Amino acid sequence: MSMRLNIxxxxxxxxxxxxxxxxxAGLFDxxxxxxxxxxxxxxxxxxxxxxIGENGEIETIPAWDVESMPYATRKEIAATHYFExxxxxxxxxxxxxxxxxxxxxxxxxxxxxxxxxLYRAQQFVCVRDAAISLRLTLxxxxxxxxxxxxxxxxxxxxxxxxxxxGEPCSFIKMDEDARLMSLMLxxxxxxxxxxxxxxxxxxxxxxxxxxCRLEWN
Numbered sequence: 001m002s003m004r005l006n007i008x009x010x011x012x013x014x015x016x017x018x019x020x021x022x023x024x025a026g027l028f029d030x031x032x033x034x035x036x037x038x039x040x041x042x043x044x045x046x047x048x049x050x051x052i053g054e055n056g057e058i059e060t061i062p063a064w065d066v067e068s069m070p071y072a073t074r075k076e077i078a079a080t081h082y083f084e085x086x087x088x089x090x091x092x093x094x095x096x097x098x099x100x101x102x103x104x105x106x107x108x109x110x111x112x113x114x115x116x117x118l119y120r121a122q123q124f125v126c127v128r129d130a131a132i133s134l135r136l137t138l139x140x141x142x143x144x145x146x147x148x149x150x151x152x153x154x155x156x157x158x159x160x161x162x163x164x165x166g167e168p169c170s171f172i173k174m175d176e177d178a179r180l181m182s183l184m185l186x187x188x189x190x191x192x193x194x195x196x197x198x199x200x201x202x203x204x205x206x207x208x209x210x211x212c213r214l215e216w217n
Contacts, residue, residue, distance in 0.1 A: 017066040017133055018047050019077070024064070027080055035064075044068050067135055075144050078130040082148035091149075092198075095119050106184070113187040116194035120159060120187075121180040123149065127156065128172055138172060151197035162186070 025032045045068035053059040095118045131141035146153040163171040
């Protein structure tokens with residue numbers, strides 16, 4: 001369920017996150033010189049990434065320390081990255097194939113409930129990855145992913161708060177499979193529009209407040 005994710009060059013999650021200059025240029029659709037100019041303006045810390053090239057030699061790639069970037073820039077990176085990923089390959093279109101084996105394992109669960117569970121589970125994987133990789137608070141990671149998917153931010157916020165079961169951050173810290181099962185139990189008992197952002201005349205979700213503030217290690 002996490003194959004879509006890989007914000008960072010050559011690695012999905014690392015202790016000291018960096019982004020390559022060429023990645024940022026592609027992300028923001030600008031020249032690499034523009035990235036360097038923005039880095040100077042915002043005070044990013046320069047670094048380097050190294051990898052083994054096709055000829056077996058070590059290649060050095062200009063990069064930037066994500067933690068040295070302004071908080072607003074990190075949030076912008078998260079929203080832009082996942083927005084572009086969604087435009088290139090809509091998440092919902094790939095859910096149907098993944099839903100078939102689950103339907104066989106849980107024949108009494110409505111197909112729409114399984115689809116909604118898989119869709120939301122993958123969105124929460126994006127939320128967790130953005131929070132850890134880009135050093136965002138959970139609330140801002142939820143906000144960035146909601147923006148990327150063009151949806152009311154209250155939808156993911158409400159789900160997160162409801163499934164925390166009174167213990168802040170317990171839901172987002174779950175193992176991916178456990179989080180999926182939690183969502184399946186939720187949607188199995190749910191009524192109404194399970195994916196309200198795809199129904200333009202549905203009532204908007206209430207604007208919840210996140211109860212969780214994490215410092216990701």
